[in-house]
Amino acid sequence: MSENPSERKILSVSDLNRSVRHLLETQFPLLWVEGEISNFARPASGHWYLTLKDDRGQVRCAMFRQSSARVNFTPANGTQVLVRGRVGLYEGRGEYQLVIEHMEEAGFGALQRQFEILKQQLASEGLFDNQHKKPLPQSVSHVGVITSATGAAVKDVLAVLNRRFPAIQISIFPTAVQGEQAAAQIVNAIADANRHGQCDVLIVGRGGGSLEDLWSFNEEAVARAIFASEIPVLSAVGHEVDFTIADFVADVRAPTPSAAAELVSPDGEDMLNQFSGFAILLREALARTTQQLGLRVNYLNKRLQHPGRKLQEQAQHLDHLDIRLRRAIDVKLQRQQSGMATVNNKLLRQSPRTMIAQRQHQVSGAIKQLSRSAKLAFDNKQTKALQAMHLLDTVSPLKTLGRGYSIIRDSNNAVIKSVSGIRAGDSLKGQLADGEVLFAVTQTTTKTL
Numbered sequence: 001m002s003e004n005p006s007e008r009k010i011l012s013v014s015d016l017n018r019s020v021r022h023l024l025e026t027q028f029p030l031l032w033v034e035g036e037i038s039n040f041a042r043p044a045s046g047h048w049y050l051t052l053k054d055d056r057g058q059v060r061c062a063m064f065r066q067s068s069a070r071v072n073f074t075p076a077n078g079t080q081v082l083v084r085g086r087v088g089l090y091e092g093r094g095e096y097q098l099v100i101e102h103m104e105e106a107g108f109g110a111l112q113r114q115f116e117i118l119k120q121q122l123a124s125e126g127l128f129d130n131q132h133k134k135p136l137p138q139s140v141s142h143v144g145v146i147t148s149a150t151g152a153a154v155k156d157v158l159a160v161l162n163r164r165f166p167a168i169q170i171s172i173f174p175t176a177v178q179g180e181q182a183a184a185q186i187v188n189a190i191a192d193a194n195r196h197g198q199c200d201v202l203i204v205g206r207g208g209g210s211l212e213d214l215w216s217f218n219e220e221a222v223a224r225a226i227f228a229s230e231i232p233v234l235s236a237v238g239h240e241v242d243f244t245i246a247d248f249v250a251d252v253r254a255p256t257p258s259a260a261a262e263l264v265s266p267d268g269e270d271m272l273n274q275f276s277g278f279a280i281l282l283r284e285a286l287a288r289t290t291q292q293l294g295l296r297v298n299y300l301n302k303r304l305q306h307p308g309r310k311l312q313e314q315a316q317h318l319d320h321l322d323i324r325l326r327r328a329i330d331v332k333l334q335r336q337q338s339g340m341a342t343v344n345n346k347l348l349r350q351s352p353r354t355m356i357a358q359r360q361h362q363v364s365g366a367i368k369q370l371s372r373s374a375k376l377a378f379d380n381k382q383t384k385a386l387q388a389m390h391l392l393d394t395v396s397p398l399k400t401l402g403r404g405y406s407i408i409r410d411s412n413n414a415v416i417k418s419v420s421g422i423r424a425g426d427s428l429k430g431q432l433a434d435g436e437v438l439f440a441v442t443q444t445t446t447k448t449l
Contacts, residue, residue: 014091021089024096028087033059033098034106037079050075052083052098061085063100071103073113082106111211115218118245122220127227133251134232137200140264142169144199144231146189149174152207153236153257160261168265171199177206182216187225194230202229203260204246205236217244226250236260407431419444 011019035052042048046065051058061083075081085100105113122128143161147153149172161168173193175185186204193199204226206214216222217237226233226249235250236257247253254260348354408416409429416422422441430437 013094017089017091017094020096021091024087024089030084030086030101032082032084034080034082035059037075037081038077040075040077048075048100052081060090060095060097061100062090062097063103067101068103072117073105075103080106111215111218115211115245118218118220118223119248122223122245122249127223128248132227136232136234136252136264140168140200142171142199143261143264144171144173144193144202146173146175146186146193146202146204147206147257148177151177153177153205156207156256156258157203157261160258161265164262165265171196176216178209178213178216183219183222186216186222190225190229190233197231199231201264202231202233203236203254203257203264204233204250205254205257205260206238207257208239208242214238214242214244217246219245222246223249234260234263406437419446 033052035054035058037050038053038058039051040048041050046068048063048068050061050063052061053059063083063085082104083098083100084102085098087096088099089096126132145154145157147157154172158170161170171193173189175189176182177186190202190204193202204217206217208214214237217235223245226235226246232251233249234252234254235244235246236254236259237244237246238256240255252263254263407430409431410416410422411427411429413429416428422428422444424441424443426441428439428441430439
């Protein structure tokens with residue numbers, strides 16, 4: 001059956017590419033792809049264009065400026081990367097491509113980059129500063145070992161400690177040293193050792209391996225646990241050429257676990273040799289001291305005198321002291337007696353009895369003088385009183401009345417001094433020398449002068 005040309009749906013190339021692009025973008029979700037970079041180009045626009053490939057295929061990729069600005073490393077041809085992006089179509093060429101939104105290094109490169117980032121972060125916080133590092137104790141009696149219980153590291157540490165100084169106590173805190181659980185176990189072991197508080201120093205480490213094998217000792221949690229430990233921590237991870245974050249944070253870094261064991265333990269043979277040397281020095285010192293003491297004894301023997309002679313000298317010296325003491329006592333007594341006599345005379349002059357007698361004599365004189373003065377004053381007053389009485393008696397109205405005069409008073413007992421003060425019919429009272437007379441006024445006469 002032939003197709004009707006009028007029923008054909010004809011698409012332009014751009015329409016087809018647009019449809020394919022829509023189909024790809026809707027059917028493929030955001031995905032992760034790992035591969036090696038080739039044909040890397042970075043024009044002035046800031047966009048990146050590259051090809052991701054593996055041993056069996058390749059795909060074109062584009063990473064626009066706003067996404068490429070967030071990449072924290074510089075990609076180049078041959079770099080193994082892990083990218084996240086969306087599948088799309090470049091319509092201008094009809095080629096499908098991967099539009100990358102995120103890029104990170106893959107494999108060893110990613111780990112190395114992560115190592116450098118964490119190292120820089122912890123260094124900026126001061127975890128590597130020497131001022132925070134604790135010195136190893138001068139004498140170590142108990143060592144804590146945090147490592148795998150079956151690894152070569154713990155065997156090397158035990159062998160070295162047993163050879164150099166078997167008296168050191170050892171506590172093993174077994175942990176995994178690689179894998180997902182290793183970091184958490186190492187952190188817990190450090191915390192347990194600090195909680196028990198028996199160890200003088202901690203050796204944290206393991207034998208050699210790849211960067212991936214040693215990665216547990218590059219974990220931030222392990223670094224912070226080492227930094228927070230109150231017990232000095234000695235890091236012994238891998239071989240001499242291996243460096244981990246734990247090495248930078250630890251108080252001391254040892255190139256190998258065996259070297260760490262040597263750092264914390266004294267050499268028993270050296271100590272025995274030192275003891276032998278000390279014994280020789282001690283014997284020589286004792287011999288010199290004995291010789292010096294012997295010379296001193298001889299010198300003192302020569303200066304030593306007979307005890308009797310010394311006692312005679314001391315007795316004579318005591319006699320002289322006794323004479324001087326008696327003289328001093330006599331002089332002192334004389335001075336004291338003279339002083340006492342002077343004080344006694346002063347005391348007698350100031351005696352209360354003498355002062356009281358003097359005051360009593362003064363009081364007696366004052367009393368006599370007061371009596372004479374009082375009697376004289378009384379006599380004077382008495383004489384004056386008699387004179388006043390005589391004078392008063394002389395001018396007394398009673399004396400006048402006795403001579404025939406009288407005092408006339410009205411009914412109000414007021415003295416009548418003038419005829420004008422009375423009227424006919426008034427009742428008056430006349431006072432005589434020996435009594436009173438009552439009379440009525442019948443007539444008044446005024447005397448003309």
